[in-house]
Amino acid sequence: MATLKLTQVEKTYGGTIDVLKDINLDIKTGELIVFVGPSGCGKSTLLRMIAGLEKISGGELQIDGQVVNDIPPAQRGIAMVFQSYALYPHMTVRDNMTFALKLAKKSKSEIDAAVSKAARILQLEPYLDRLPKALSGGQRQRVAIGRSIVRDPKVYLFDEPLSNLDAALRVATRIEIAQLKESMPDSTMIYVTHDQVEAMTLATRIVVLANKGIAQVGTPLELYERPQNEFVAQFIGSPAMNLLAGEIVATGPETTVRLVGGGTATAAVATQASDMGLKVNVGVRPEDLLSVEPGAPYIFEGKVNITEALGEVTLLYFDRIRDNDAVIGKLPGIHQGLRGTTVRMTARPEKVQIFHNGQSLHYR
Amino acid sequence: MDGMAGGKSSLSWAVNISVVVLVLLWLFPTVGLLVSSFRTADQIAGSGWWTAMLPQERNETLRTDRPGDLETIPQVDGVYVVEGNLFVADGRTEGGAAISAWGTGSLAIDEFVPGDTAPLDDGQAITVQENGDYVWTSPTPQEGRGQRVFTTAATPPEFTVENYDNMLFDPSNREGMTKAFFNTLTVTIPATIIPILIAAFAAYALAWMDFPGRALLIAAVVGLLVVPLQLALIPLLRLHNEIGIGKGYLGVWLAHTGFGLPLAIYLLRNYMVGLPRDIIENARVDGATDFQIFVKIILPLSYPALASFAIFQFLWTWNDLLVSLVFLIDSSGDTTVMTKQIVELLGSRGGNWEILATAAFVSIAVPLLVFFSLQRFLVRGLLAGSVK
Amino acid sequence: MNPALLGVFTIFVGVGGCLAYFYFSNVLLDKVIFPAKGIHAGRNINRAEKVRPWLFLAPAILALGTYLAYPVVATIWLSLTDRSQGDAFVGLANYRQMGLDPKFWEALRNNMLWLIVVPAASTAFGLLAAQLTDRIRWGNIAKSIIFMPMAISFVGAAVIFKLVYDARPAGTGQIGILNAVWLQFDGGIGSLIVLRILPILLLVLMAAGLALLAWILIRPVVKPDHRRPGLIETLVRLLASVVSVLVVLACLRGILAAVGGTYPYGVPQQWLTIPVWNSFFLMIVLIWIQTGFAMVILSAALRGIPEETIEAAIIDGANPLQIFFSIKMPQIAPTIVVVWTTITIVVLKVFDIVYAMTNGQWQTQVLANYMYDKLFRSNDWGVGSAAAMVIMLLVTPILIWNVYNARKEMR
Incomplete structure (x- = not known):
């Protein structure tokens, strides 16, 4: 039900130390935006600035067209779910959920209706009169979400809400959040995480933050298939994308790169004749590498140093060649006896990226 | 580390004993005051509080009943006899203390043992039993104050809330x-x-x-x-x-x-x-x-x-x-x-x-x-x- | 009015007044001065946020200022003026007068003795008690009992120990436990062991330990192997080692006395009237009280040591003593410093014990009681304030150290 617009937003501490700068972002009604990035990239700070818990040092934040830079958190129409849940330990589940409504002097019937609706959605009805300490981690998490639902906010803010749960519960709760989002198609949500899987599965669009700014904004698949720069390419996907140095030797709708290691890569990226001889990095995801028969053209040739059999896939770690990073391959199924052998690998042209000075040529 | 292999039990004894000593040292002064507050002035001045729990050997000066308070003094076989109990005469109950030695003069307070008869001046005599019963005989009617008796008696521990009162x-x-x-x-x-x-x-x-x-x-x-x-x-x-x-x-x-x-x-x-x-x-x-x-x-x-x-x-x-x-x-x-x-x-x-x-x-x-x-x-x- | 009623009334007025102040000042700020409405809502909220902390702090700042900060300044001033001359400024005359008073030097000397003995003994006993009680099943009960004197007033403790030190004339039954024990000694073999050999052994051990400590303290200054300590550290090390050496000398003198001195066997002693010894008998009272405090805090620190480090040491083959001195002690060293300084401050302020037990007679005067004496008995505010300033001066290094640490922690 709400749009957000960030214009040239920046955050500095003590007037000198930049944390974030030049953040421009348009968030549409009903979107679930995920902020990801390495730790310390400022993703939580950005969320807290939207919440009003941190002052905005420069730029403008609009919610529904209204500048809210100086509006305190409670009046911004937002609700926030904290990493630690931040339940009030001395209040029952019900009191936790009604605290904000009572402060806003809502009528009793309104409060009751909101609580019972939220409790039904989140299956919290049996626990309403318990104290938080009598609840399991997952239940506490649901109370924290319920507490924001009852306020019926314009924007939901989630600050790494799943990171305190164990692996199994995390998956379950992730699915619950996805279902919750589906049941409230009009609500706008912003979700901070460092977990790629959460980002890929939940997001309408992902915002990758790095180096005090936004590295790329896009749908999960855009980020995966067409990363805008080397940072995003290596940040999204696990193991990270392989980068191999080389030089453009053929241009056109498809580009051919001769690699330092001796192989040749063809990418479905258009280039102009003037790009001939450009020093570039070729990016290939481990899962896109295919083994090839001897004699066929290959992108990469190397001796397998270590293999890791994970069952569904086998990871191949190759020896480092010259100044390239170690290359990793990921083959479906089980492959025994590859260790110590020399393997040639290639990839389909549409899976191959080309970066020049860290930026993808695709987005030129 | 309790479950560790090769632990020595003698060490644990030493630790226990040291702590007992430490605790007693720390507790002793306070307990002394607490016990003292439940004793009478005489008891406190007479013996250390640590003896309060034990029967005490105590030297006291007691008196028989005042003959002057008696209406008539009974005569038995021609002698006047005052009978009673030293402790009762002192306002206490009979039977608590046991006299081990007694005397009639302050210079010889342990001259007699219970059951002895001590001669007094003017032909008078007094006999004191272990439980404090006495028989005081005299050829003439006794008068004035009671006869002094110095006793050495073991008194049982005795506590009072009178001080708090x-x-x-x-x-x-x-x-x-x-x-x-x-x-x-x-x-x-x-x-x-x-x-x-x-x-x-x-x-x-x-x-x-x-x-x-x-x-x-x-x-x-x-x-x-x-x-x-x-x-x-x-x-x-x-x-x-x-x-x-x-x-x-x-x-x-x-x-x-x-x-x-x-x-x-x-x-x-x-x-x-x-x-x-x-x-x-x-x-x-x-x-x-x-x-x-x-x-x-x-x-x-x-x-x-x-x-x-x-x-x-x-x-x-x-x-x-x-x-x-x-x-x-x-x-x-x-x-x-x-x-x-x-x-x-x-x-x-x-x-x-x-x-x-x-x-x-x-x-x-x-x-x-x-x-x-x-x-x-x-x-x-x-x-x-x-x-x- | 009946004081009890007045008390109830004050509770209501005080508590109600405080609450009303906090509530209404906040309402005033939010609704009247900077209302969060209209075109300036955002700006007004920000301004209110700037003012609000001071609303919360005002009563505290007022009370702290009046009752602690102002007196420091006023006392400095009082110590420089003379009341009998109409509060005229007399410079350092009061200090000079105090310096000529032998009682002041006696108090200062005794205070130094207290400052060395009480924190050291309390911390040592506390550490011992913590280490021992942590290893036994009924440790919590034992802790409770050793901790109990904390709840007893200094005056109450004074009465308790007056009974312990009580003396009756020779020949009558002793009711003070110390004299009762003392009269058991008759100069025989038992007395020789308990009153001569045992103290000598203890003193030798203590002297050796302190000499070692002095050497450890001074070594980095004399023979710096890796880095030369800074100026302040050098000074602190020098001071601490000088104190240790002085105590070592005192121990040696004690050994001489124990070897050659004569003891008045069989004579009940008026313990509180024997100069020098009586100070120690007063100190025992404070040690008795403070040991529990040291024990509780050190016990928590000991339990806070990661179990793995101790287990690693056991596997490395360390014996219990080595574990204690090489693994545990270094890890709780900061806590020991905290305990030590806290008790040091208590010692500097100690007043009630001396006031109630000897009132400074028989050379047991300490600064706090000396000051009280001058202020309220001699009515000499100038010298009294000067004495108070001496106490303040002694506290100052700890004050600076605490503030320095607090600031470091906040960064």
Whole structure:
């Protein structure tokens, strides 16, 4: 039900130390935006600035067209779910959920209706009169979400809400959040995480933050298939994308790169004749590498140093060649006896990226 | 490490014994006073309190019944006989003590054994039995005071609450502790509650509000924590006199509030800083003002810290002597507190241990009660205040 | 009015007043001065946020200022003026007068003795008690009992120990336990062991330990192997080692006395009237009280040591003593410093014990009681304030150290 617009937003501490700068972002009604990035990239700070818990040092934040830079958190129409849940330990589940409504002097019937609706959605009805300490981690998490639902906010803010749960519960709760989002198609949500899987599965669009700014904004698949720069390419996907140095030797709708290691890569990226001889990095995801028969053209040739059999896939770690990073391959199924052998690998042209000075040529 | 292989049990014995010794050393002085407060003046002066549990060999001077009080003195076989029991005549019950030796002169108090008959002047004689029964015979009617008998008797342990009765419930006792007890209470309760409230607000501001000078203020509180209150005596007494408070309860309450604040602020701030930031921010997102956050979130969650400071302040004000001496007790003595009363008694009744011990125990009892019932808060407060 | 009623009334007025002040000042700020409405809502909220901390702090700042900060300044001033000359400024005359008073030097000397003995003994006993009670099943009960004197007033403790030290004329039954024990000694073999050999052994051990400590303290200054300590550290080390050496000398003198001295066997002693010894008998009272405090805090620190480090040491083959001195002690060293300084402050303020037990007679005077004497008995505010300033001066290093640490922690 709400749009957000960030214009040239920046955050500095003590007037000198930049944390974030030049953040421009348009968030549409009903979107679930995920902020990801390495730790310390400022993703939580950005969320807290939207919440009003941190002052905005420069730029403008609009919610529904209204500048809210100086509006305190409670009046911004937002609700926030904290990493630690931040339940009030001395209040029952019900009191936790009604605290904000009572402060806003809502009528009793309104409060009751909101609580019972939220409790039904989140299956919290049996626990309403318990104290938080009598609840399991997952239940506490649901109370924290319920507490924001009852306020019926314009924007939901989630600050790494799943990171305190164990692996199994995390998956379950992730699915619950996805279902919750589906049941409230009009609500706008912003979700901070460092977990790629959460980002890929939940997001309408992902915002990758790095180096005090936004590295790329896009749908999960855009980020995966067409990363805008080397940072995003290596940040999204696990193991990270392989980068191999080389030089453009053929241009056109498809580009051919001769690699330092001796192989040749063809990418479905258009280039102009003037790009001939450009020093570039070729990016290939481990899962896109295919083994090839001897004699066929290959992108990469190397001796397998270590293999890791994970069952569904086998990871191949190759020896480092010259100044390239170690290359990793990921083959479906089980492959025994590859260790110590020399393997040639290639990839389909549409899976191959080309970066020049860290930026993808695709987005030129 | 209990389950470790190769542990020595002899070491564990040594540890147990050392702790027993340590505990006894620490307990002994207090127990001495406690036991003494339940003994009579004679008992205290006569033997060490550690013998109170055992029957005691005691030398006493007893007298037979006064012949002058008897209407007629019975005559048996031509001699006048006064019969009775020495202990009953002394106002005690018969049968407790057992006489092992006795005499009739102060120079030979163990001249006779029970059952012997001792000759007295003028043809009189007296026989004393082990249980104190005596037969006093005389050719002429006995008159005047009773006959003195010096006894050496083993008396069973005996305790009395008479000392407490005198101290607390005798309205005519000028050395009584009742008034001082209530005066102390009057000093203590407001002096405990008011600083908590003031300190809690200040601690919240210092912990969770952002303003210029905060770090400086915290440093100031830490500094004031160790300022000796001796410094404050004269300037404040003068100030109190100038603004018309003079010596009295208001002055002592204010003084205790002022002196207690640094520790209160320090303890509470340390505790409040440790509360999860998320909870406070969530309350802010929920629309709570600072006042509401403080009252509805911080205060309930800081309950343990509030309790520990309350105990500290209570013990400190209850046990205080100096502040009351300077700010409260005037020449009339109507506002004396227990500590002062005890010091007075130490001066005037230095040897009367039944009075001193009882007075001291009346004043110690309440803090000890508080201590044993609320010990865990006290420990928690101590740790919050000193361990980083 | 009846003081009890007045008390209840004060609680209501005080508590109600405080709450009303905090509530209404906040309402005033939010609704009247900077209302969060209209076109300036955002700006007004920000301004209110700037003012609010001071609303919360005002009563505390007022009370702290009046009752602690102002007196420090006022006492400095008082110590420089003379009341009998109409509060005229007399410079350092009061200090000079105090310096000529032998009682002052006696108090200062005794205070130094207290400052060395009480914190050291309390911390040592506390550490011992903590270490021992943590290893036994009924440790918590034992802790409770050793901790109990904390709840007893200094005056109460004074009465308790006056009974312990009580003396009756020779020949009658002793009711003070110390004299009762003392009279058991008759100069025989038992007395020789307990009163001569045992103290000598203890003193030798203590002297050796302290000499070692002094050497450890001074070594980095004399023979710096890796880095030369800074100026302040050098000074602190020098001071601490000088103190240790002085105590070692005192121990040696004690050994001489124990070897050659004569004891008045069989004569009940008025313990509190024997100069020098009586100070120690007063100190015992404070040690008895403070040991519990040290024990509680050190016990928590000991339990806070990661179990793995101790287990690693056991596997490395360390014996219990080595574990204690090489693994545990270094990890709780900061806590020991905290305990030590806290008790030091208590010692500097100690007044009630001396006031109630000897009132400074028989050479047991200490600064706090000396000051009280001058202020309220001699009515000499100038010298009294000067004495108070001496106490303040002694506290100052700890004050600075605490503030320095607090500031470091906040960064």
